[in-house]
Every structure is written in C-alpha cells, then in structure tokens.
Amino acid sequence: MATVRKRLLPSGKQVWQADYRDGAGKRRSKQFTLKKEADAFLLSARGEVAKGVHVAESASITVEVAAKAWIKRAESQGLERSTIASYQQHVDLHIVPRIGATKLSKMTVPNVHDFADELGQDLSRAMVKKVLGSLSGIFTEALRTGKAAQNPVAAVKIKTSKRDAARAEMPTKAELRAILNATPEKHKPFIWTAAFTGLRASELRGLPWSDVDLDGKILHVRQRADPYNVIGKPKSEAGTRDVPLAPSVVATLKTWKEKCPKGDLDLVFPNGVGNVESHANLLNRVFWPIQVAAGVSIKTDKVEKDGQPVMDAKYSLHALRHAAAALWIEQNATPKRIQMLMGHSSIQMTYDTYGYLFDAREDDQAAITAIEERLLAS
Structure with missing residues (x-):
C-alpha cells in the first residue's frame, strides 16, 4: 500500500x-x-x-551508461559509420562531460533547459539542437528498455531565427561559366555532371554506370558512397530519384565511358584503379585547383616565392549542387519539382534552403497589372 x-x-x-x-x-x-x-x-x-x-531512483542508470547503450543499439541497427561517429562525438564532447554522472531519473525539463543554455555559451543553436537530438535518442532507447520513465528532452525546443540562417553559398553564373571553361578535359565529366545535375558529392562518388541512361538522358540515383568510401543507400528515401541529363553532359559522359578506369564497382567517377574516390581528393586535386585557375578564388595571408599572394578556392563541392538548383529555379521549376530533383526529404527543407530564390517579382508585377486592368475595365 x-x-x-x-x-x-x-x-x-x-x-x-x-x-x-x-x-x-x-x-x-x-x-x-x-x-x-x-x-x-x-x-x-x-x-x-x-x-x-x-523506474525507481535507486534503480536508475546514469546518462553516461544510457549513452553507451544507445550507441550500441545504433551500431546493431546498421546505421552508417559517419552517423554513429557523429553521435559518439556529441556524447564524448558535450553530453558526458556535463551531465554524464546524472541519473536519468534526475533529469527534468528544467535540467535539460539548463544543459541547453550551457551548451549555447559555446555552440551555435544548430549544434545545440543536434546535441539535444542525441540526448533525446538516449532517453528514447532508455524508455524502450525500461530504464527511464519519461523523455524530458521532448518538451525542450530550440528555436533558430531564419534571419540568422546563412543563404546557400554558390558561385554566380559568371563564376560558374569560368569554372566550367577552366575545367581540364579529364575532369570535365565530373564537374559538368555535378554542375548540371545537383547531385551530392557522395552520390557522385557512388554513381555506377548501370544507373546512367545515356540514351534516355536520365541519371538514376540509387546509392551513395559514405565518408569511409563504403557504398550504401541514399541519404533518405527521397534521395532515390531520377535526374535529367543536359545534352552536353550526355556527350561528355559517352566519351568518358570509354576512358573511365574499370573496377568491380563499375563507378562513373572512380579513382585511378576503379575504386571509390575520396571526397578530399576531389577537392584538393580537382575542384579547388580548377577554381583557382578560373580566378574564382580569394587571397590568403601566405605568399608565393615570387611575392604573389597564395590564392584559395572560394567554394566547396556542395556549392555546385546549390548552383544547379538555382538554375532550375530560374527556369521556373516549382518548389515541389526542386524538392524531387534535389532529393530533399521535405518541402520545408527546400524552402529553407532555396526559398529566397523563388522570387517572382516580375510575375507578381504582371499579375497585379492584370488585376488592375480587369477591375478598372468592368
């Protein structure tokens, strides 16, 4: 009783x-x-x-113990190594040092708010949200195994200001033309495919020839290569998609297919022996030198032997993905179509990333002029 x-x-x-x-x-x-x-x-x-x-307080486990169980569960579920590595980083750098010794039963909503506030002193709001996401995952796993009675993180929301959100970084059309014109013939297949399809670097690195329909001018995204060069499924269900190929890309890929290094993975953009090319090599040996050659670069504090400043490339590979989206939007592609082409998991992600590009001021002006004419004519 x-x-x-x-x-x-x-x-x-x-x-x-x-x-x-x-x-x-x-x-x-x-x-x-x-x-x-x-x-x-x-x-x-x-x-x-x-x-x-x-769960009685005396039987409750600590956040650190619960975190280890959560990571172990993630590994058993076959999550990507990069995802698990990210979770582990949240645990090791932010969660355990601050609240690792606290029992789950002692964690309340105010405690989580205090934890988030403390994180916010050193981290961006976006990173605080990610760390809280991991902490929520820890509690969810503890709930599943009966080690926790509630998830106090679920009631804590971290708001991010849209005004603070940086716009997608991408080359201007003039810069993009310069990059394409400066691309050596041997790198043209990769750079042109990236610029005109908007595929993620991981999707390009894991693209097999069997998913490239040169006759139908369609590229099928069905797999990707992770940061460890392991082939796996796309980033999300929405990542599985079909993307149209520009005529110049089709012609370039037809020529490249005969010269492309052969390997068991049958990749379109492999390394010299036919295996998955690393992201770092694509940046250091391909995209960054091309940008510098094209004049799409910025000065550094370093100088060459002749006294000239050392130049660095301005953009990451992801910038070509954004540039492709911008070109499609310029051709009046709808937000829903952009979501599909980019493989976004939600329309909100599309709006958050490219909303400012859906600026139709000229169309708005034409619409208001037509409204005025019809109203005054009646």
Missing part, C-alpha cells in the same frame, strides 16, 4: 517518506523535506507504476 509518513532520522532530522511498491512488487521509498513534495511524488510514481513505466 502506498503511504506518506513522517520519520525522524537518527540525526534528528525530520523527513516525509513516500512508501510504495514498484511494478515488480518490490518495496520502494523516497524521502522529502515537505509533505506536499512526498504527496506529489507518490501520485506521480503510482501513475507511472500503473502504466508500467516507473
């Missing part, structure tokens, strides 16, 4: 003790300074026991 009773401790201190039985029938108790605190706890504990989710 659940009760609240007054107790006098050997030290002489008076406390209120809540006695109850957990879901397994084991007697549990917890002491409080005030009777109303004991009453509130007992009411909550009885509700949790009835629902089969109660």
Whole structure:
C-alpha cells in the first residue's frame, strides 16, 4: 500500500517518506523535506507504476551508461559509420562531460533547459539542437528498455531565427561559366555532371554506370558512397530519384565511358584503379585547383616565392549542387519539382534552403497589372 509518513532520522532530522511498491512488487521509498513534495511524488510514481513505466531512483542508470547503450543499439541497427561517429562525438564532447554522472531519473525539463543554455555559451543553436537530438535518442532507447520513465528532452525546443540562417553559398553564373571553361578535359565529366545535375558529392562518388541512361538522358540515383568510401543507400528515401541529363553532359559522359578506369564497382567517377574516390581528393586535386585557375578564388595571408599572394578556392563541392538548383529555379521549376530533383526529404527543407530564390517579382508585377486592368475595365 502506498503511504506518506513522517520519520525522524537518527540525526534528528525530520523527513516525509513516500512508501510504495514498484511494478515488480518490490518495496520502494523516497524521502522529502515537505509533505506536499512526498504527496506529489507518490501520485506521480503510482501513475507511472500503473502504466508500467516507473523506474525507481535507486534503480536508475546514469546518462553516461544510457549513452553507451544507445550507441550500441545504433551500431546493431546498421546505421552508417559517419552517423554513429557523429553521435559518439556529441556524447564524448558535450553530453558526458556535463551531465554524464546524472541519473536519468534526475533529469527534468528544467535540467535539460539548463544543459541547453550551457551548451549555447559555446555552440551555435544548430549544434545545440543536434546535441539535444542525441540526448533525446538516449532517453528514447532508455524508455524502450525500461530504464527511464519519461523523455524530458521532448518538451525542450530550440528555436533558430531564419534571419540568422546563412543563404546557400554558390558561385554566380559568371563564376560558374569560368569554372566550367577552366575545367581540364579529364575532369570535365565530373564537374559538368555535378554542375548540371545537383547531385551530392557522395552520390557522385557512388554513381555506377548501370544507373546512367545515356540514351534516355536520365541519371538514376540509387546509392551513395559514405565518408569511409563504403557504398550504401541514399541519404533518405527521397534521395532515390531520377535526374535529367543536359545534352552536353550526355556527350561528355559517352566519351568518358570509354576512358573511365574499370573496377568491380563499375563507378562513373572512380579513382585511378576503379575504386571509390575520396571526397578530399576531389577537392584538393580537382575542384579547388580548377577554381583557382578560373580566378574564382580569394587571397590568403601566405605568399608565393615570387611575392604573389597564395590564392584559395572560394567554394566547396556542395556549392555546385546549390548552383544547379538555382538554375532550375530560374527556369521556373516549382518548389515541389526542386524538392524531387534535389532529393530533399521535405518541402520545408527546400524552402529553407532555396526559398529566397523563388522570387517572382516580375510575375507578381504582371499579375497585379492584370488585376488592375480587369477591375478598372468592368
């Protein structure tokens, strides 16, 4: 039977003790300074026991122990190594050092808010959201295994200001022309495909010839190469898609197919021995030198032997993806069409990334002029 009773401790201190039985029938108790605190706890504990989710404080595990179980579960589910590495980084750098020794039963919504505020002193809001996402995952796994009664992270929301969000970084059309014109013949297939299809670098690195229909002028995205050069499925279900090929890209790929290094993976853009090319090599040996040669670069603090400043490339490979989207939008592709072509998991992601490009001021002016004419003519 659940009760609240007054107790006098050997030290002489008076406390209120809540006695109850957990879901397994084991007697549990917890002491409080005030009777109303004991009453509130007992009411909550009885509700949790009835629902089969109660975890006594003495049986609760720490956040660190729960985090290890969560990572182990992620590994058993076959998540990508890069994803698990990201989770582990959140745990090692941000979660364990701050709250690792805290028991799950002690973590409340205010505690999570305090944790988020502390993170915000050193990290961006976007990173705070990611770390809280990992902490929420830890609690979700603990709930699944009966090690936690609730997920206090679910009630904590980190808002990010759209005004603070940086626009997608991409070359101007003049810069893109310069990049394409400066691309050596041996790198033209990769750079032109990237610029006109908008594929992610991982999708280009994992693209097999079997997914390139040169006659139908369609490229099928069905797989990608992760940061560890392992071939796997696209980033999300939406990543599986078909993308049209420009005539110049088709012609370039037809010529390249005969010269392309052969390998067991039958990749379109492999390294010299036919295996997956690393992202770093594509930047350091291909895209960055091309940008510098094209004059799409910025000065650094370093100088050459002749006294001239060392130049660095302005853009990452992802900038070509953004440039492709911008060109499609310029041709009046709808947001839904852009979502499909870019492989975004939601239309909101498309708007968040490219919303400012869907600026149709000329169309708006034409529309308001037509409205005025029809109204005044009637």
